[in-house]
Each structure stands twice: as C-alpha cells, then as structure tokens.
Amino acid sequence: MKRLRNLIFVLGDQLTPQISSLKFGDSRLDRVLMVESMEEATYVGHHKKKIAFIFSAMRHFAEELRETGWRVDYIDFNHLENRGGFIAQLEHAIKQCRPENLIVTEPGEWRVLQMLKQLKVTILPDDRFLCPIADFKRWAEGRKQLRMEYFYRDMRRKTGLLMAGEKPAGGVWNFDAENRRPARADLLMPRPKIYPQDDTTRAVLGLVASQFGNHFGDIEPFNYAVTRSSAEEAFENFLEFALPSFGDYQDAMLIGEPFLYHSVIAQYLNCGLLDALTVCRRVEAAYTSGRVPLNAAEGYIRQVIGWREYVRGIYWLKMPDYAEVNFFDHQQPLPDFYWSADTDMGCIRATVEQTKEYAYAHHIQRLMVTGNFAMLAGVNPQRLHEWYLSVYADAYEWVELPNTLGMSQYADGGMLASKPYAASGAYINRMSNYCESSVYDVKLRTGKQACPFNSLYWNFLNRHRDKLASNPRIGNMIRTYDKFSVSEREKIAASSAEFLAKIF
Ligand SMILES: Cc1cc2nc3c(=O)[nH]c(=O)nc-3n(C[C@H](O)[C@H](O)[C@H](O)COP(=O)(O)OP(=O)(O)OC[C@H]3O[C@@H](n4cnc5c(N)ncnc54)[C@H](O)[C@@H]3O)c2cc1C
Structure with missing residues (x-):
C-alpha cells in the first residue's frame, strides 16, 4: 500500500x-x-x-x-x-x-x-493571530512592565487600523474615558441573531444531553451560528445594530439584558469561524463610512488587536508557571452559588443565571461581578480559573487564564494589571440595576442588611495592605480605610467575617 x-x-x-x-x-x-x-x-x-x-x-x-x-x-x-x-x-x-x-x-x-x-x-505557527509568539517575546524583552496600552499602539501601527499616517485617528489612541455610561432599561436593545438548529446540530445536542447531562448549564435554547457563513452574518448583525453604541455602554449591566451592545463573537473568533483582522477591518470601514462613532470603533478594535493578542502573548511568555500564581495566597473554595446561582446578591445571581442559560457573560460581568467577588472573598485563583474555563462558550486556556489570574485576580502581582480590579457595591450600583433585585442594601457598609461587597472590599484592602499600600492607584483607598473610626473598622471586620463564615 x-x-x-x-x-x-x-x-x-x-x-x-x-x-x-x-x-x-x-x-x-x-x-x-x-x-x-x-x-x-x-x-x-x-x-x-x-x-x-x-x-x-x-x-x-x-x-x-x-x-x-x-x-x-x-x-x-x-x-x-x-x-x-x-x-x-x-x-x-x-x-x-x-x-x-x-x-x-x-x-x-x-x-x-x-x-x-x-x-x-x-x-x-498559528498565523491567524496578528502577533506571532516570538514577536511578543521580543516586545516583552527588557521591559519592566508589560502594559497592554503600549502593545496596542504597536499593533495599531503594525496593522494600520484607525491610523492617520503616523498618528492615531482622532488624535488620541484610546477613548475609554467616553465608554463608561450606564445603560437605561428603556433603551431599545439589539439582540444577537438566532440560528435554527439543523440535523447536524440536533444530533450533537442529543449526544451532549446523553453523555454530558451532568455538566453545568442549559442545553436549550441553542441558537449559535455553527458555520462560517452564519458566524459572518451574526457579526454583520452586530455591526449594523449594536456597534454604534458599543463604546458608550461597554461597561453597563442590566437585568434581563445579557448581551447589551456586545458582539457575542468571541466563541466564533476563538474556534476559527471568524478572522480577527477581517473583523477589525469591517469595524474600521463602518467608522470611515460614518456609520459608527470613533469611540465605538476604537474601543472594539482595542479589544481584538489589543487585549486578545496581548493576553495570548502573556500566556505563551509565562506558561507553565503562570498557571500557579497566587500573589495574595487566597485559599478559599469556590462558593456553591457560582454553579447554582442560589444567592441573595442580585448581581451574582443575574450573572450566574445568564451564564447557565447562554454560556455567556460580558466582560464587566466577568471582571467586576464574579471575578471581583472571588478576589474580595479570597477564593483560590486556580479554582476560579477552572470555573471560567468551564462555563463560557468562548473559553480556551490561552485567553481565559491570563484574564482570570492576571486581570481579574491580580494573582501575578501586577504584571498584567496596574492595580487589582477591586470594587465595592457602589461601582456595581453605578453601572447596573442589579442592586434593585438584591436582598441587601448597597448603601450600607456593615450589618446583616449591608451589601457584602462593601465590607469585603474594605476588609480586602486592610488584609493585603502590605502588598497594596505602595500601589499609586489603590494605596489611597487604604489611607481612606485608616481614617475610619476604630469601631467602624471593627464592624467591617465583623460583617465580612460573618458573611464569609456563611458562604464557606
Ligand atoms: C475573568 C475573565 C475571563 C475571561 N475569559 C475569556 C475567555 O475564556 N475567552 C475569551 O475570548 N475572552 C475571555 N475574557 C474576555 C472577555 O470577557 C470576552 O472576550 C468577552 O466578554 C466576549 O464577549 P463578546 O464577544 O461579546 O465581546 P465584546 O465585548 O463584543 O468584545 C469584542 C471582542 O474582543 C475580544 N476581547 C474583549 N476583551 C478581551 C479580553 N480581556 N481578552 C481577550 N479578548 C478580549 C473578544 O474576542 C471579543 O469577542 C475574559 C475576561 C475575564 C475578566
């Protein structure tokens, strides 16, 4: 033969x-x-x-x-x-x-x-990525800090995306300051396109139900695009209906609106049904033809040629040791409500419920709700990493692991993020309407009725003061804590201890 x-x-x-x-x-x-x-x-x-x-x-x-x-x-x-x-x-x-x-x-x-x-x-080599692994290693060499922003500017120059000659379109590289508006529940929300199941998908759904019935999450409704042409159509739908407001409401969260103005295409990009550079060129064209504002186009392109390429570079630069980092030495198990959604905290309930239903949560839900809570509560970052890797349709280790350990848990001690993404309930209340559905009161700092994020936040800062006090972006919050009265500090310690004893 x-x-x-x-x-x-x-x-x-x-x-x-x-x-x-x-x-x-x-x-x-x-x-x-x-x-x-x-x-x-x-x-x-x-x-x-x-x-x-x-x-x-x-x-x-x-x-x-x-x-x-x-x-x-x-x-x-x-x-x-x-x-x-x-x-x-x-x-x-x-x-x-x-x-x-x-x-x-x-x-x-x-x-x-x-x-x-x-x-x-x-x-x-996988040349679907715009920055080869060897190029990233060269970029990282000799740098004290590996900040995404500088990497991103190089990627803009390299691809020519949103460039006016040597200068960034609009004169500045980053329009993030404009991208922090909370969304109103009465805005008309776009929705990702729904795809009917064909025979192939139906056969797979039957297989998954019989073989993986004990895994997390709902199998129906299943509306994903599963072919290249339908994934491209789903992206076109985003371009037309959601991209114009993507920038403004990028950080917003609303009950009953799991997708807001996000593109919901990471699962297609990450498995190869969509191409990152093509996607960015389409976004750029929508801007140059006047169909979307610059803050939306720039914000979107930054996620794809900036964050997505950058976290992949970090992953291959730092693995395998990166998987073990635990800067704060957090050792608590993952609370059961990350699987069941059975909690009185409205924000976590909403995020986990939609994760179960859609295998999707947008970036701020991952970072500032489930990620933030886990860090404040002292959950072991490796257990949390396994959870993120399991529950999202777009989760592959090269992208999930640096986002979880580096960005969301600060477990690498600040290599990826310049400060921990730690926030009290006030941030979640500003960016969402979740607190309305919470049993707790976001305005209270301590006591049984107080939103647990509040005492946990101050307790986290105090617990890790030796590691955080000199950080210029968060050290001032430790000094604010130090101005609280002794009895207020005691109440913070007691409230957070009582709450943690209940969940672990
Ligand atoms: C703790 C944590 C875990 C995460 N795990 C994953 C993961 O497993 N897989 C994954 O693709 N993304 C992950 N992200 C990044 C981001 O949350 C998702 O890419 C995004 O929510 C996917 O939804 P979307 O397609 O609607 O994105 P949009 O908000 O519409 O953004 C557009 C695209 O930009 C890219 N992007 C945006 N932010 C990031 C980022 N921080 N890192 C890499 N790419 C980014 C994605 O490809 C995304 O599709 C994680 C973020 C956090 C904080």
Whole structure:
C-alpha cells in the first residue's frame, strides 16, 4: 500500500480553511484527521452548550473541507475507532495510514502542546493571530512592565487600523474615558441573531444531553451560528445594530439584558469561524463610512488587536508557571452559588443565571461581578480559573487564564494589571440595576442588611495592605480605610467575617 504523504490533524479550535496546517498540505495528496475527544470534553466540566457548539461547528467544518476536495477522517464521539484522547487517536491513525509526516498547527493550550510533543510531529505557527509568539517575546524583552496600552499602539501601527499616517485617528489612541455610561432599561436593545438548529446540530445536542447531562448549564435554547457563513452574518448583525453604541455602554449591566451592545463573537473568533483582522477591518470601514462613532470603533478594535493578542502573548511568555500564581495566597473554595446561582446578591445571581442559560457573560460581568467577588472573598485563583474555563462558550486556556489570574485576580502581582480590579457595591450600583433585585442594601457598609461587597472590599484592602499600600492607584483607598473610626473598622471586620463564615 502506498504511504500517505501528510496526515493533517485539525483541532476543534482550528476551524479555518486557511490555517497553516491546511495551507501546508495538498487536498489531492494528504488527509485530514478530526476527532471529538472525551478527554478534551471532560478535562474540565465544560458547559453543555460549549461542547455542543464545538462539536457541531467541527462537523460542519469537516463538510466544508470535503466540499473543497479534502479527504477527512472525522472520528465522531460514538465512532467505533474513537480512542478517547488525542495521543491514543493519533497513534492509532499513524498505525493505520502510515503517513510520512504528521502535521498540526500549534495548539492554543500549553497542555496540548506538551501532549503533541510526545509524537514525531511537525508543528506550524498559528498565523491567524496578528502577533506571532516570538514577536511578543521580543516586545516583552527588557521591559519592566508589560502594559497592554503600549502593545496596542504597536499593533495599531503594525496593522494600520484607525491610523492617520503616523498618528492615531482622532488624535488620541484610546477613548475609554467616553465608554463608561450606564445603560437605561428603556433603551431599545439589539439582540444577537438566532440560528435554527439543523440535523447536524440536533444530533450533537442529543449526544451532549446523553453523555454530558451532568455538566453545568442549559442545553436549550441553542441558537449559535455553527458555520462560517452564519458566524459572518451574526457579526454583520452586530455591526449594523449594536456597534454604534458599543463604546458608550461597554461597561453597563442590566437585568434581563445579557448581551447589551456586545458582539457575542468571541466563541466564533476563538474556534476559527471568524478572522480577527477581517473583523477589525469591517469595524474600521463602518467608522470611515460614518456609520459608527470613533469611540465605538476604537474601543472594539482595542479589544481584538489589543487585549486578545496581548493576553495570548502573556500566556505563551509565562506558561507553565503562570498557571500557579497566587500573589495574595487566597485559599478559599469556590462558593456553591457560582454553579447554582442560589444567592441573595442580585448581581451574582443575574450573572450566574445568564451564564447557565447562554454560556455567556460580558466582560464587566466577568471582571467586576464574579471575578471581583472571588478576589474580595479570597477564593483560590486556580479554582476560579477552572470555573471560567468551564462555563463560557468562548473559553480556551490561552485567553481565559491570563484574564482570570492576571486581570481579574491580580494573582501575578501586577504584571498584567496596574492595580487589582477591586470594587465595592457602589461601582456595581453605578453601572447596573442589579442592586434593585438584591436582598441587601448597597448603601450600607456593615450589618446583616449591608451589601457584602462593601465590607469585603474594605476588609480586602486592610488584609493585603502590605502588598497594596505602595500601589499609586489603590494605596489611597487604604489611607481612606485608616481614617475610619476604630469601631467602624471593627464592624467591617465583623460583617465580612460573618458573611464569609456563611458562604464557606
Ligand atoms: C475573568 C475573565 C475571563 C475571561 N475569559 C475569556 C475567555 O475564556 N475567552 C475569551 O475570548 N475572552 C475571555 N475574557 C474576555 C472577555 O470577557 C470576552 O472576550 C468577552 O466578554 C466576549 O464577549 P463578546 O464577544 O461579546 O465581546 P465584546 O465585548 O463584543 O468584545 C469584542 C471582542 O474582543 C475580544 N476581547 C474583549 N476583551 C478581551 C479580553 N480581556 N481578552 C481577550 N479578548 C478580549 C473578544 O474576542 C471579543 O469577542 C475574559 C475576561 C475575564 C475578566
């Protein structure tokens, strides 16, 4: 039997026809292997919707490849030859088709990279990202602080996005100060487009219900786009209806409005159905044609070519040690209400409930509600990381881990963020209407009726004063705490201890 030239292994987040492994190959000579792996679906207990989304998108992608002439060995979950994990599957495939080369584009996770390195495999760079890993390492070299803002400016220059020659469009790089408006509940909210389930998706939903029924989250309603063309349409829908207000209401939160003016496309970008640079060029074109204001276009582009590329750079720069960081030495377990939503705190209830239903929460809900609470309460950052990695449809370790450990928990001691994103209930009350649905009173600092974020916030600052007092962005809050009367400080300590004893 003639030996196969290349066996190209395509992972579930590599659903891009122009990905480096497929560009390297030739559809007339080579074969593609894709596998629905039990090991990958269960190494953390992913949300049911996330598993269903990825399996359905993979099946559609395999069809897309076949239509363009590729031979695809698709090993679905119940396939008789499914070996349950990547390495066992690849060893089996190598025995069967004896390829001259095994080819793969570099995976998004350090864990998977270590796994693949056990085999004789050619690993190609993932050029869907705008900043190659080696370029980021060069950028980081010799810098004392790795601030996203400076990286972002370089990315603007490199891509030419929103540039007027050497200068940023509008004269400044960043319009964040304009992007902090609370939303009003009577505004007309856009909604992400809803996609009907086809036979492939229905089959996957049945599979997930039977095999992963004990995982977190609701499987229905399932409305995601699962093909490239529908993901592109979902993004166009965002451009037209939500992007114009994206900037203004980027940080706002409202009961019953899980999406507000966000794009809800991270799950498509991260699995390869959408391309980051194309998305940004479309946003730029919407600005230059006068359809969206600059603060919206700049704010959006910064998230994609700035934050998204930057956290990936940090991940590959700092792994594997980064996964273990715990600057504050926080050791509490994750409270049960992160899974059940059974809490009297309106903001956490709303965020966890929508997470269960949609496998989605927007950035400020992740950062300032569930992330902020966990840090104030002293939850172990690694337990929290497992939660974020499990519950969101867009969660892959390269993007989730630096966001959780670095940005939201300050567990790296300030490498990624210049100060901890710690806030009392007043911030949540300003940016949302959640407090209206809370049993607690956000105006009270201590006592049984007081919003727990308040005493926890002051208690957190006092507890970690040795690590935070010299921080120019938060040290002044410790000095404010020190001006409280002794009895007020005692009440803060007692209120937070009482609340923590109740939840742990
Ligand atoms: C604790 C925590 C965990 C997070 N985990 C993930 C994750 O697992 N996967 C993920 O894609 N994002 C993660 N983020 C970043 C951000 O919250 C999500 O990208 C965003 O909420 C996705 O919704 P959207 O598509 O509507 O984004 P939009 O608000 O519409 O933003 C547009 C796009 O910008 C990108 N983006 C925005 N902020 C960030 C950021 N901080 N880091 C990287 N990309 C960003 C995303 O690709 C997003 O789709 C996390 C943030 C925090 C604070």
